[in-house]
Amino acid sequence: xxxxxxxxxxxxxxxxxxxxxxxxxxxxxxxxxxxxxxxxxxxxxxxxxxxxxxxxxxxxxxxxxxxxxxxxxxxxxxxxxxxxxxxxxxxxxxxxxxx
Ligand SMILES: [Zn+2]
Numbered sequence: 001x002x003x004x005x006x007x008x009x010x011x012x013x014x015x016x017x018x019x020x021x022x023x024x025x026x027x028x029x030x031x032x033x034x035x036x037x038x039x040x041x042x043x044x045x046x047x048x049x050x051x052x053x054x055x056x057x058x059x060x061x062x063x064x065x066x067x068x069x070x071x072x073x074x075x076x077x078x079x080x081x082x083x084x085x086x087x088x089x090x091x092x093x094x095x096x097x098x099x
Pocket of ligand 1: 020021022023024025055056057058066067068069
């Protein structure tokens with residue numbers, strides 16, 4: 001049975017912070033407002049994808065220029081979703097570079 005995607009209603013914090021380490025984008029979104037606008041059943045992954053439409057690396061990724069857009073909260077709140085895998089990997093690399 002495929003896992004049900006996490007939706008905006010599943011998000012347990014009042015704000016969702018999205019970061020892109022590649023292009024430096026950063027956004028903070030009020031989750032209650034998002035639910036008002038998109039409905040509680042919108043998968044979080046779809047929302048991240050929606051925001052990603054404004055990043056050229058997200059829309060047109062190449063092997064070396066992948067958009068790193070993701071939400072670090074999701075990694076800890078849920079198991080890594082496909083949309084956050086790349087982001088988690090980037091954070092690991094960042095961590096190892098520093099230590
Ligand atoms: Zn980006």
